[in-house]
Amino acid sequence: MSAKILIVAEHDGSKLNPSTAKCVSCARALAGAEITVVVCAVDAAAVAAQAAKLTGVTRVLTVENPQNAHALAAVLAPQIVALAAPFTHLLGPSTTFGKDLMARISGLLDAPQVSDIMALESATRFRRPIYAGNAILTVDSSGAAKVVGTVRIASFEAAAPGGNAAIEKAALSVELPTHTRFISVSAAKSDRPDLQTAARVISGGRALGSAEGFKILFSLADKIGAAVGASRAAVDAGYAANEMQVGQTGKIIAPELYVAVGISGAIQHLTGIKDARTIVAINKDSEAPIFEVADFGLVGDLFQIIPELERLIGK
Amino acid sequence: MQRILVGIKRVVDYNVRIRVKPDGSGVVTDGVKMSVNPFDEIALEEALRIKERGAAQEVVVATVGPADTQQQLRTALAMGADRAIHVQAEGVVEPLMAARVLLKLIEREQPFLVILGKQAIDDDNGQTGQVLAALWNRPQATYASKIELSERTARVTREVDAGLETLEVDLPAVITTDLRLNEPRYVKLPDIMKAKKKPLDTLTLAALGVEPRQQLKLVRFEPPPQRQKGVKVKDAAELVDALKKKGLL
Secondary structure (H helix, E strand, O other): OOOEEEEEOOEOOOOEOHHHHHHHHHHHOOOOOEEEEEEEEOOOHHHHHHHHOEOOOOEEEEEEOHHHHOOOHHHHHHHHHHHOOOOOEEEEEOOHHHHHHHHHHHHHHOOOEEEEEOEEEEOOEEEEEEHHHOEEEEEEOOOOOOEEEEEOHHHOOOOOEOOOOEEEEOOOOOOOOOOEEEEEEEOOOOOOOOOOOOOEEEEEOHHHOOOOOOHHHHHHHHHHOOEEEEOHHHHHOOOOOHHHEEOOOOEOOOOOEEEEEOOOOOHHHHOOOOOOOEEEEEEOOOOOOHHHHOOEEEEOOHHHHHHHHHHHHHO | OOEEEEEOOEEEOOOOOOOEOOOOOOEOOOOOOEEEOHHHHHHHHHHHHHHHOOOOOEEEEEEEEOHHHHHHHHHHHHHOOOEEEEEEOOOOOOHHHHHHHHHHHHHHHOOOEEEEEOOOOOOOOOOHHHHHHHHHOOOEEEEEEEEEEOOOEEEEEEEEOOEEEEEEEEOOEEEEEOHHHOOOOOOOHHHHHHHOOOOEEEEEHHHHOOOOOOOOEEEEEEOOOOOOOOEEOOOHHHHHHHHHHOOOO
16 A cells, blocks of 8 residues: 655745655655645645645645634644544654644544654654664554654755645534634744755854854854854853754754854754754864864864954955 | 642653664663653753742652652652652553553543653653643643743743744643753752652552553664764865865855
C-alpha cells in the first residue's frame, strides 16, 4: 500500500511558511506517496494557491472557519482529525506551531508521533535526533496503523515551486472548543530575513556584553543580508530577544553560512547549527569548543573584528 | 482542595556527555548521573510559587518508570512538593502511555492545573503535555514563559517562533514550561531530611487500568555524524577572502 500523507500547512493567514515546503520534501522521500496539504484558515485561498504550486503536492484541502483566525492547537486539531481517516501519515513542521499541534492530534487519534524526523527511510522507518542531537535514533512504526510526525525542517531543502495541484474545499461539521482564546502576539518587526529560513545567519553570545553590543552584529548582518541569532546565554542575559535563540530549546537552523560571534559552543547550541553548510567562529578563547565544528575559525577580539569585517565586505 | 499536579521524568543529567553503546542498543546510562528533567524542575518551581502565593493548596508530583525514579520524586519533595506518586513501569514509556497514566491520576486527584516540562532532554519528544490535554479534552498552553492565574482562567505567555504569544485558557488546563518561566530553587539539606517523611505512594499500571503499550520500535542508536574540523584564519581579511572563494560573500 502506498503512503497517503497529509501535511498540515503553517501560515500567517496570507503567506505559506517555508516550513511547509520542507515537510513536502520530507514526504517526497517515499516513492509513490500521495501528498495532500491541508490549509486551515478563515479565508484559505491565497495560502492554498501557494501550497498547490509546491512540486510533489497532489492535492490541497482547504478548511475555512472564522475560528481559524489564529493557529490554536486545541481548535485546529479536531479539524485535522476529522480529515485523517484515509491517511497513513500526518505531518507538520517541527516549529512551535507544528510541535504544539501535531502532538495534540497524536493524542486525539491515539496514533504514535515521531518527533523531529530527519529522514524517512521507508513508510515505517524514521531517523530522529535525541539527547540534543548527541545520538540518532531509528524508529519503526510497523506496529501502528497511522503515524503522526513533526519534520525537522533543517534536514530538508524546500520543495521547489512548479506544481499545479488541485484545490478542494473540505466541508467539516466538527464542534470546536472555545476554552482556548488568543489574546495577542508580540513579534519584533524586522526587515531582516527570517532566522529559521535565512541563507546567512550571524549569532552572538554573552561576549557581546550588552544589548548595545549586539548592534555591531545587526550592522554587519544588514550589510550581507543575514538574519541575527543568539545563544541561550545571550538571551538569558537580556542582550537578545527570546525568538532569536538558536539551539536545542530554541531554533534549529541550516543556513548556507553561520557566523558564531563570541559563542563558546555549548553542545545545546551546536545542536541548533550542525546542518549549517559553512560555520565561521569568532572568539577570543582559542580553546572554545565552537572551533571544533567551525570551518573557519578566527581568534581575536570581536569588537575589532566585526567592524573590520563590515569595512572589508563593504569595499 | 485547589491542587496542582506536576509530572516529572528521570533523565540523564544535563551535563553528562552522552555516549552511544557500541552495539547500537541505546546510550550508556550505567554509572551516569541522573536528574529531574530540567523543564520539569521549572514546572515544579512554578507550581510551588503558585502555592506560596496562596493560589493553590497542594502540589502533587508524579512520575512513571522503574523503582529508581523514586530518587527524583524525593528530590521533588525536597524542593517543596507535598506528596509524590510513583507509577511503576518497566521499559520504554511512550508519550501516549505517560499521558494515559497522568489522565488516570487527574481523575483521582482532580487538579485545577497540570504543569509539565515542554520536553524531556533525553528523547526530546516534546509530546506528553499536548497528548494529555487532548485525552483530557482540556486546553493546552505550551512553552510558557509567564503564567497569570485568575479564578477560572489562566493567561499564559508562550515562547513561539514569532515572539511571545498570549493565550487565555479555561481551567483546568495543561501548561508546559519553557526555560524562562522561572529559575528553580536549590534544595537545602534540611529539606532533604524533611522530604523523607513526606508521603510517596506507589501504584501499578494495573491498579490504574493502563495497559503497557509500545508502538514505536527502537531499531538502532547511532552517534551523530561529526563535522570535519576546519582551519584557523589569521585575520578578518583572510576570512573575507576565504568566504568569497567559497561564494559565500
